[in-house]
Amino acid sequence: MPGPGIELIGAEETAEVLEVISSGFLSRYGPSDNPAFGAKVHRIEGEVARLAGVRFALGLSGGGSAGLWITLLSLGVGAGDEVIVPGFTFVASISAIVYTGATPVLAEVDRSFDLDPVDVEARITPRTKAILVVHMLGGPARLDELKAIADKHGIPLVEDCAQAFGATYHGVGVGGIGAAGVYSFNEYKTITCGDGGMIVTDDEALYERAFAMHDQGHAPDRLESKYAPRPFLGMNFRMTELSGAVLLAQVRKLDMITAHLRANKEIVQQFLEEEPAIEFRTLPDPDGDLATHLVVVLPSADIATKVAREVGSITLSESGWHVYSRMNHVLERRTVTGKGCPFNCEIADHSHGDYRIGMLPQTDALLERSISIGIGVRDANLAPFGLRMRDGADEARTTALTFRGAVQKHLA
Numbered sequence: 116m117p118g119p120g121i122e123l124i125g126a127e128e129t130a131e132v133l134e135v136i137s138s139g140f141l142s143r144y145g146p147s148d149n150p151a152f153g154a155k156v157h158r159i160e161g162e163v164a165r166l167a168g169v170r171f172a173l174g175l176s177g178g179g180s181a182g183l184w185i186t187l188l189s190l191g192v193g194a195g196d197e198v199i200v201p202g203f204t205f206v207a208s209i210s211a212i213v214y215t216g217a218t219p220v221l222a223e224v225d226r227s228f229d230l231d232p233v234d235v236e237a238r239i240t241p242r243t244k245a246i247l248v249v250h251m252l253g254g255p256a257r258l259d260e261l262k263a264i265a266d267k268h269g270i271p272l273v274e275d276c277a278q279a280f281g282a283t284y285h286g287v288g289v290g291g292i293g294a295a296g297v298y299s300f301n302e303y304k305t306i307t308c309g310d311g312g313m314i315v316t317d318d319e320a321l322y323e324r325a326f327a328m329h330d331q332g333h334a335p336d337r338l339e340s341k342y343a344p345r346p347f348l349g350m351n352f353r354m355t356e357l358s359g360a361v362l363l364a365q366v367r368k369l370d371m372i373t374a375h376l377r378a379n380k381e382i383v384q385q386f387l388e389e390e391p392a393i394e395f396r397t398l399p400d401p402d403g404d405l406a407t408h409l410v411v412v413l414p415s416a417d418i419a420t421k422v423a424r425e426v427g428s429i430t431l432s433e434s435g436w437h438v439y440s441r442m443n444h445v446l447e448r449r450t451v452t453g454k455g456c457p458f459n460c461e462i463a464d465h466s467h468g469d470y471r472i473g474m475l476p477q478t479d480a481l482l483e484r485s486i487s488i489g490i491g492v493r494d495a496n497l498a499p500f501g502l503r504m505r506d507g508a509d510e511a512r513t514t515a516l517t518f519r520g521a522v523q524k525h526l527a
């Protein structure tokens with residue numbers, strides 16, 4: 116059971132889904148004058164927009180990956196452009212850029228484990244069309260600095276909030292700070308419907324473009340389908356009422372999830388703080404951390420590896436498709452067709468991205484000394500050791516003592 120939401124699937128989700136099935140209205144479009152139509156997708160979009168403090172949300176069947184791709188396309192990102200993205204992220208952030216035809220420009224993360232604003236600014240060129248900030252492991256990035264840089268250069272900041280639904284930054288839900296934000300509702304995420312995603316934005320024109328892209332070019336109509344003039348060709352990433360129903364039940368559990376995770380994280384951190392050799396991730400806004408993970412930094416890569424082995428975990432540098440150096444398909448520039456931009460691109464003066472192991476030394480040096488203790492997410496490729504959503508204070512204490520003991524053993 117990977118993420119918090121999936122562990123809480125129960126009677127509420129069942130009731131919501133049964134309502135949809137017995138109504139017979141399974142598509143997001145239904146008759147607004149028929150009370151049997153529950154408009155679940157419309158309603159969960161309203162809830163998520165409210166949490167992000169913006170006017171528009173768009174539910175997607177295609178997950179966070181489709182959400183990022185559609186957002187970038189809707190911002191006009193395409194062949195010949197560049198998008199800055201951290202080298203520590205799930206590979207989907209990079210794939211979404213690649214399939215717009217733009218070049219992913221990999222940037223360093225700092226002790227926040229999110230984009231390093233100094234490195235981002237150094238990588239901006241006239242071709243930079245977006246900065247894709249990823250709130251990794253539930254921890255919001257340095258949004259003040261990143262937003263200031265984006266605004267200074269007139270470049271949109273897109274928030275990849277796939278791992279951070281429910282986190283806030285200075286009291287605002289992540290996703291509502293940049294030009295747009297994207298959530299994932301796969302099984303590893305805060306709340307889930309199995310697979311699905313959502314885009315949020317306060318920009319009406321961007322929302323209209325994203326809506327059209329997600330539904331065959333249609334103009335937005337949130338309840339009934341509308342055969343209005345179509346601005347351009349689209350695709351189909353419509354969320355179904357079944358997914359909307361599960362998410363409506365799940366989102367009601369969000370406050371309980373975040374309160375529980377934060378309490379457990381606090382217990383684990385307090386025990387670890389007694390060992391001065393254990394350092395912690397810098398959180399730009401500690402109150403807004405989702406607390407799905409507690410990231411620790413150890414004195415050396417050697418100690419971190421030994422501790423990880425001792426507790427049955429991995430260092431973050433070993434975390435599969437979350438680190439650029441382990442993304443073989445990126446390093447080898449492989450796409451489904453092998454044709455066209457960004458890797459096989461005819462556009463003049465296009466400077467291709469640089470992808471090789473060791474290209475982000477600051478990120479590499481940090482990740483090899485770091486381990487994530489799962490607080491509410493158990494993922495063999497990210498945080499195999501830690502707590503699960505249903506664990507309480509006793510398990511939190513035991514987990515902390517086991518980890519602290521392993522560190523003390525290998526410091527000696």
Ligand SMILES: Cc1ncc(COP(=O)(O)O)c(C=O)c1O
Pocket residue numbers: 177178179180181204205207208249275277278298299300301303310311312
């Ligand atoms: C940071 C990040 N971005 C994007 C995605 C893609 O989301 P999805 O699996 O819903 O397509 C994920 C999923 O794991 C992720 O962790």
